[in-house]
Each structure stands twice: as C-alpha cells, then as structure tokens.
Amino acid sequence: MKSTTRFVVFAALAVLVGAFVLRTTRQRESPRQPETPPQTQRRSSHVPPYYADVRGVQVPRVLAPELFGVPKTRASYQVAGAIPQALMQLPCYCWCDRIDHKSLLDCFVDEHAEFCDICQNSALWAEKRLREQASVETIRQEIVHHYSRGFRRK
Structure with a gap:
C-alpha cells in the first residue's frame, strides 16, 4: 500500500x-432516562429525619440573625432561635440529612440555611402556624405533604 x-x-x-x-x-x-414519563413515576415515601420527642435531647445553638444581611434570612434565623424545639420536630426537605442533619433546626446551626429557600420557608411557615395555634404534629404533616409532592430522592 x-x-x-x-x-x-x-x-x-x-x-x-x-x-x-x-x-x-x-x-x-x-444514565438512561426512565421509560415512563415523570408524572407517572411513584412518589418517594421517604420523610427526612426529625425528633418525634425532644425531651432529654440537647438543643443546639443557632447562628445569630445579626450575621445575615438579607431580611428573609435574618428572619428565618431569628425564628430558629425563638422556636428551636419546634424546628427539631420538623423534617427538612432539602435533603440535608445527607450531611448528617437530624432535623430542620440543624440547618440553622451553621450557614447552611442562609442559601436554602426550603429551610427558610419551612422555618417561617412553622412560626406562622404556631402563632395560629397549630400543633407541631400538624405543622409536620403540612410540611411533609407540601414537600413530598413530586419530590424524588436522587
């Protein structure tokens, strides 16, 4: 050749x-996309961790709200400091349990919640509902219902 x-x-x-x-x-x-369209996929039944009972559990300290300049962030950290035991009894749907968070309150012990709308919205919702005399159990059910719709753990 x-x-x-x-x-x-x-x-x-x-x-x-x-x-x-x-x-x-x-x-x-x-990886290949599933054959079934997303709207027909099974919903995840996973509920992130929370404390069902906080008696005897040490309550971690949250960061001071004054550290944050954004009003919503400051307000959510203020709420976390005001109702820590309630937030300990609530799950967080940003999947922070992957970084060993045990409840919604854990998102506020460092800067994690500063950039997370799910954490902030859940804390502010909990505070609003507590002012309306809702029980923590009711608030937990509302959060689970709201965030579990359509969410799939990846």
Missing part, C-alpha cells in the same frame, strides 16, 4: 475508535 493510503486507513480507524470511546463514555456518564 502507498503511504497515503495507509495514512487514510489509520486516520479512519482513529476516528472510529475515538467515536466509539466517546459514545461509551457518554453512556456511562449520563
């Missing part, structure tokens, strides 16, 4: 091998 023909054959083989490797790598990186 002429050197030009050899070069073309090797170049074609290199392109084919490269395409095969790229295709194989992409298949591994992005």
Whole structure:
C-alpha cells in the first residue's frame, strides 16, 4: 500500500475508535432516562429525619440573625432561635440529612440555611402556624405533604 493510503486507513480507524470511546463514555456518564414519563413515576415515601420527642435531647445553638444581611434570612434565623424545639420536630426537605442533619433546626446551626429557600420557608411557615395555634404534629404533616409532592430522592 502507498503511504497515503495507509495514512487514510489509520486516520479512519482513529476516528472510529475515538467515536466509539466517546459514545461509551457518554453512556456511562449520563444514565438512561426512565421509560415512563415523570408524572407517572411513584412518589418517594421517604420523610427526612426529625425528633418525634425532644425531651432529654440537647438543643443546639443557632447562628445569630445579626450575621445575615438579607431580611428573609435574618428572619428565618431569628425564628430558629425563638422556636428551636419546634424546628427539631420538623423534617427538612432539602435533603440535608445527607450531611448528617437530624432535623430542620440543624440547618440553622451553621450557614447552611442562609442559601436554602426550603429551610427558610419551612422555618417561617412553622412560626406562622404556631402563632395560629397549630400543633407541631400538624405543622409536620403540612410540611411533609407540601414537600413530598413530586419530590424524588436522587
């Protein structure tokens, strides 16, 4: 074979091998989407952790609201400091249990809740409902109902 023909054959083989490797790598990186459309998938029944009973459980301190400049963030940290035992009895649906949080209150012991709308909204909702005389159990059921709709743990 002429050197030009050899070069073309090797170049074609290199392109084919490269395409095969790229295709194989992409298949591994992005798993196939499920066959069923999202609206028909089963909902997750997982409820993140919370304390059903806080008697005898040490209540962690939350960060001072004054550390935060955004009004909603400041308000949610203030709520966490005002009703810590109630927040200990509530789950948090931002899946922070992956970083060992045991309840909604744990989101406020560091800067985690500063950037998390789910944590902030849940705390502010709990405070509003407590002012309306709702029980912690009722608030927990409301949060579970609200956030479990359509959420799937990944």
